[in-house]
Amino acid sequence: MTAGRKRDAVLRLLRAEPLEIVARELSVTAADLSAWREAFLEAGAASLKARERDDRDEKIDRLQSKLGEVLMDNELLQAKVDRLEAGGGGPFWVAEVEAMSPAVSISTRRPYGLARVCRVWGVARSGVYRRRRPADAPAMPRRRPGPQGPMPDAALVEAIRGVLLASPFHGEGYRKVWARLRHAGLRSSKERVRRLMRENGLSAPVRTGRPTGPRNHDGTIIPESIDTMWGTDMTAAFATEHGQVAVFVAVDHCSAECVGLHAALRGTRHEALEPVRQGVAERFGAVEKDAATGLSIRHDHGSQYMSHDFQKEIAWLGASSSPAFVRAPEGNGCAERFIRTLKENLLWVRTFRTVEELRLALLEFKRTYNEHWLIERHGHRSPAQFRRDQMDTMPLAA
Known part of the structure; x- marks a missing residue:
């Protein structure tokens, strides 16, 4: 019998219909009907005991979470003290960090995690990640995100070299190279030209300026028309x-x-x-x-x-x-x-x-x-x- 039919039967009983009549009509035992009624009443009473969550519940949750964080930090600090008392002075080894990271806290039943262990024990995470990577792993070639575009990088680099060689000027930056490529009918993004020039040592040399004092003027020296x-x-x-x-x-x-x-x-x-x-x-x-x-x-x-x-x-x-x-x-x-x-x-x-x-x-x-x-x-x-x-x-x- 479905839950809906059981509910309807219990409601008939609560409306003072005789138990034996309802049992006979539904072809169930009186014991089952009585058990359904008791379960229905207990569930209703339990639901009435619950209350809606308010700001106090959220504050309690935050405090409990903060308490759990403090307890986990204290457990790690205690492990550090125990190591020092046992004569294990000096910095922690990466293997010790790796072993402690998946361990489960006795207070919160959650794993400590690599970030927490490194922070509390004063170990750089970069060293742990470096140890995880195999030393003989080949360096993965850097791939430009997004679509490749109509011209491969190698062909565009050659076009950039041609523009630089054909230009009558020295030290032109990526913006002017990009403009000359567009004038020649080769369309590409300005940032792609900049990246390829930087990766292939074709960027214009940049002179770093020295700090200057406050500006004497905030206007412009560029007029609107020529010969002005x-x-x-x-x-x-x-x-x-x-x-x-x-x-x-x-x-x-x-x-x-x-x-x-x-x-x-x-x-x-x-x-x-x-x-x-x-x-x-x-x-x-x-x-x-x-x-x-x-x-x-x-x-x-x-x-x-x-x-x-x-x-x-x-x-x-x-x-x-x-x-x-x-x-x-x-x-x-x-x-x-x-x-x-x-x-x-x-x-x-x-x-x-x-x-x-x-x-x-x-x-x-x-x-x-x-x-x-x-x-x-x-x-x-x-x-x-x-x-x-x-x-x-x-x-x-x-």
Whole structure:
């Protein structure tokens, strides 16, 4: 008989129906019916004794769990004391840890576990795991997670090597390599290119900077349009016949395009004006009064740039002087970054006999840089391409 039918029979008895009549109708004995009734009443009484769980029960459970943790720690500490009293000084052996980890606590009836034994006994888990691994186990090759992609890693590495060899620049990082691969029709994720370059020793060298003080400004030096602000600065190079010579640069802050490059035996104020004059003649048509109206010249506080002659001539050209903060080279960061590129790709990798040879090399580098150097903030376009694109939108904006 099912539990439901038994329940219905008991309910009939509780409604004062005669026992013998119910037994006869259901074809069961009176003893069975009486036993069902007693069991039904006992179960109901037991269920009434139970109460709903509340916050006190949860607190009791937490305290019991915490007590169990403390008891297990004490048992391990007692085992450590017993070992020391027995003359077993010194650190625990890995075998002892392995033997104690699966042992069951007498207080909680739970195994101690490797993490607890190592923590209480002061043993590094890494040493235990190292012992578990066979010494002669072959190293598993690292597998990139996710799908393989349309091009295997080996083929993509060869494509990366080809890009690096074909590039006219040195020290390009994974972002520009990724962009050049996309320009060539090879599509892959930027992080995959980074990983493969790192694993195959193709990453660009990274120079770690030194700590600097608080920033003097939190703004930006990048204008919205070209020929609004130019940055100029000076660096040094070496010619075998003349020794150290001066190199002056001028860079457009918006497009990062080199607008002027010049080399001279002496770094005077008159030589410092030469890259600015080159840019004015090329971008504004001629070097004449008020030809560069609206242009701002960003420079540092070097004697060449703060001189009366330099300031007078840029004012005559119609440009305004915009000196950077003192001891804050990031204010002239566009020119500083271009000089780093110039050093890494020309001045530090080639030897020049005369200043004239250096000057011609600078003009050639200017053309190569403007047409082929990729700028990430311009969508990996070259400075010259960015200028052309912005020039195309100017009539539409007007």
